[in-house]
Amino acid sequence: MTSGNALRWLLTGLSAGWTSLAVAGTAQSTIQISMTVLNPPPCTINDGRTIEVDFGEIVTSDLQNNAISRPINLNLSCSMSKNQMRLQIQGTPDKDYPGYLLASYSPIAIKFTSNGQVLPINSWLNFSWPDAPELRVATFRKPTWLIKDGDSFSASATLRVEYQ
Template sequence: MKRFFALLALLLPLAVSAADNMQFHGTLVAPPCTISDGKTIEVDFGNDLGVNKIDGNNYKQSVEYTVSCSAGYGLNNIAIVIDSTTPAAFDSSAVQTDKTGLGIRILVDNTAVTFAKRIAVADPSVPPVIEAVPVQDQTVNLTEGAFEGTMTLRTDYM
C-alpha cells in the first residue's frame, strides 16, 4: 500500500505539468438575418378580456414580424425558433404570464408551437404565421388585472 501511494505521488506532478497544446481561434460576424430589424414585437390584447371567456380561441392575435436576411441567405436555409424561459406548467405551448393561471399559447401556421424547435422558413418575405391566444389553467379562477409575458423569437441559419 505504501508503494502505491509513493508511486502515485511521483506520477501526479507529471500529470499536471503538461505544456499548453491547444489553441482556440475564430471570427465573429454579424448575424445574417434579423427579426423585425431587432425591435421589440408587442402584442396588445387590449383592456376588455373577459376572465370567463378565455378558452384558447377567444382573443387570438396575430404576431406581426418580418425576417430580413443579407445576401446569400434566404430561400430554404434559415429557420425561426420560438423559445421561452417561462413556459406555462399547464400548457407546454404557452408562455406563462405574471397573472396566476394565465398563459399565452403560441401557434405557428395554426399548430401549437414546440419551444426551442426550428421552424423552416422557405421564403423570408413570407415567414410562417405566428399567433398568440390567451389560455388559462383550469384549476385556477382568473382574477381581473393587467398581465404581461415574454418570449424570444430568433432566426437560425445554416
C-alpha cells in the same frame, strides 16, 4: 466557396507545408494559429427592436372561451436570396401546460401558433426563406382557474432565427 471550406483548405495547406519542412530535416517549432471568424447576421427581426403584442382590454367572456389571438409581426429581413432556416420561441414553460409560455397571472398561459398549428415553447420550426411562417400568440385560460375582473398579465419570450 464557403468561409468554412476556405478555412479547411487554408489549414490543410499550412499543415501540408509544415509536414514537408519537418521531413526535410529542418528545425521544428510549434506554430499557434488563432483567428476570429466574423460573419454578419444574414437576417434581422423587426429591425432589432422588441416585438410587443398588446392584448389591450379583454372582455372576460372572450378570455373564458380562449378567443383572443393576435398576429406576431416578425418583420423578418434577410440578405440571402433563399435558404433553409429555423425559428424558436424561447421562454419559461407553464408548469401546467409545458408547451405554452408562463404568464405573470396564474390562470393564464400563452400559446403560440404557426400557420394554425401549436408551436410549443422552446421547440424549433423549420422554414424556407423567403416564406417566413405566420405566427400568432393567444391567451389560454386554464380550465380550473377563476379569472377576476381587473386582473392583468404579462409574459416575455425570446424569438430566435437561425439559418441552416
